[in-house]
């Protein structure tokens with residue numbers, strides 16, 4: 001089966017005045033079609049750099065990257081993926097509907113089909129009643145939902161997300177996590193998701209990729225094995241806690257003492 005993302009020996013060196021910074025070294029990563037993979041690790045471990053390389057916003061210094069068997073550049077030109085970052089990045093002069101429609105316009109989709117698709121997407125993210133509003137009339141969580149709808153507009157089979165919920169309050173964040181897993185499973189899209197939050201990574205992912213800085217690299221990959229159902233009950237599930245602990249241990253590189261073992 002075609003892989004959504006395949007990174008082989010990917011490295012990235014930034015030239016800086018004080019000397020070169022090796023942001024990434026020897027990164028091997030395969031993301032299967034439909035798979036949800038999170039990248040987690042301390043500040044500076046190269047999570048955003050890796051995502052930017054996948055999105056062809058920057059080029060690797062070494063190694064190979066392919067997106068659905070295409071070079072990253074080709075995949076970008078073909079708009080094979082949707083992108084959502086921490087700042088929703090909406091166009092303030094466009095309504096919610098017009099923001100969501102943007103990738104469809106770029107794809108040359110005709111107006112009637114565009115309007116139908118925007119209505120469908122607005123419903124998917126729960127914004128049907130807000131399509132005529134402008135971004136500054138929405139809460140942060142609603143803006144982020146518009147960004148997700150826009151990322152999904154052209155039905156990409158891959159979503160690249162860099163801390164899309166980072167600036168949101170905990171309640172909104174948990175709500176959108178549930179929505180995102182529902183949307184990803186309904187659309188069959190693979191997701192590469194950068195986060196600082198261990199519970200968020202575990203809740204969302206099929207696999208959590210743990211990274212470490214200086215130089216940025218992958219140090220562990222943890223399969224969550226939590227199955228398809230990502231409902232609120234999962235947050236109370238012992239297997240979920242077990243995986244949260246496993247990721248925490250991998251991040252700290254040592255065993256974490258659990259409260260009930262003290």
Ligand SMILES: Nc1ncnc2c1ncn2[C@@H]1O[C@H](COP(=O)(O)OP(=O)(O)OP(=O)(O)O)[C@@H](O)[C@H]1O
Nearest residue numbers: 014016021023042043044045046047048049050216
């Ligand atoms: N354009 C750039 N020029 C020089 N150095 C850079 C550039 N972009 C990133 N770096 C360096 O590369 C390393 C990895 O940065 P990156 O932003 O990918 O880390 P991160 O894991 O996403 O961090 P954070 O969690 O803080 O967002 C850091 O040391 C950073 O300073």
